[in-house]
Amino acid sequence: MTDHPILVIGATGKTGSRVVTKLEAKGVAVRRGARRSETPFDWEDPATWAPVLKGVSKAYVTYFPDLAFPGAVEKLEAFTKVAADSGLEHVVLLSGRGEHFATVGEEVVRNSGIPFTIVRAAWFAQNFSEGYLRDPILGGALPMPGGDMPEPIIDIDDIADVVVAALTEDGHQGERYEVTGPRLMTFAEMAEVLTETLGRPIQYVPISFDDFHANVAASGGEFVADIFTSIARETLDGRNAHVTDGVERALGRKPRDFAEFAKTAMATGTWSVAA
DSSP, X not given: OOSSOEXXXXXXXXXXHHHHHHHHHTTOOEEEESTTSSSOOOTTOGGGHHHHHTTOOEEEEOOSSOTTSTTHHHHHHHHHHHHHHHTOOEEEEEEETTOHHHHHHHHHHHTSSSOEEEEEEOOBGGGTTXXXXXXXXXXXXXXXXXXXXXXXXXXXXXXXXXXXXXXXXXXXXXXXXXXOOSSOBOHHHHHHHHHHHHTSOOEEEEOOHHHHHHHHHHHHOHHHHHXXXXXXXXXXXXXXXSOOOHHHHHHSSOOOOHHHHHHHHHHTTTTOOOO
């Protein structure tokens, strides 16, 4: 272990907040990389990059909201140059499974000259409990495109565990861990699990990609909807319809099942309906 802090970019995000908590539980010094952090970080402001990297030994890097966003790969490449000049010893990159621009971002990190680990993740289970699908589920519906195409959805806590292992243990440099859940599930099957867990009907509602775009645009705007719809079209075409052993290779255990995620999320009260 090093006396230098570990930088977590996206420290307030779904994965980053968990990585921070798990690192601090191990007694590791963490520098939070976010716009309102003590040492601020902003992808849109390159002047913030060198200060947040000063004295840092390792970094977990996420790009919000996704590496598919226009300009993301270029910003990542510019950031890795600053990081290399700062003497960063190890970077762990969060990537998206089956996404073209995420793969391009992976190559940027591979070619940066910085020792690296890549964590290429499937769709997040926490989108159901913390993300854009929480409100529809509260209303008894799970509206998703993709038809019967199965997805090996992953619990974000597994992603965070893999990231923490890569940042604090030997033997992970140069690895690409493609992380998925332990089984393939259709969205209809996920709705069945949610129905059983919540104790009330959650109906899978198959929708078109155009309807998906309209739903996202209503809450996040047209630009965000364009990107996320493009990702959905790209990743729900069958290319990701298989499980991988990334979690097991990194951690020596099986990934958590979606049913286990649902029970854990239910216990937090995230799907409680106010009287």
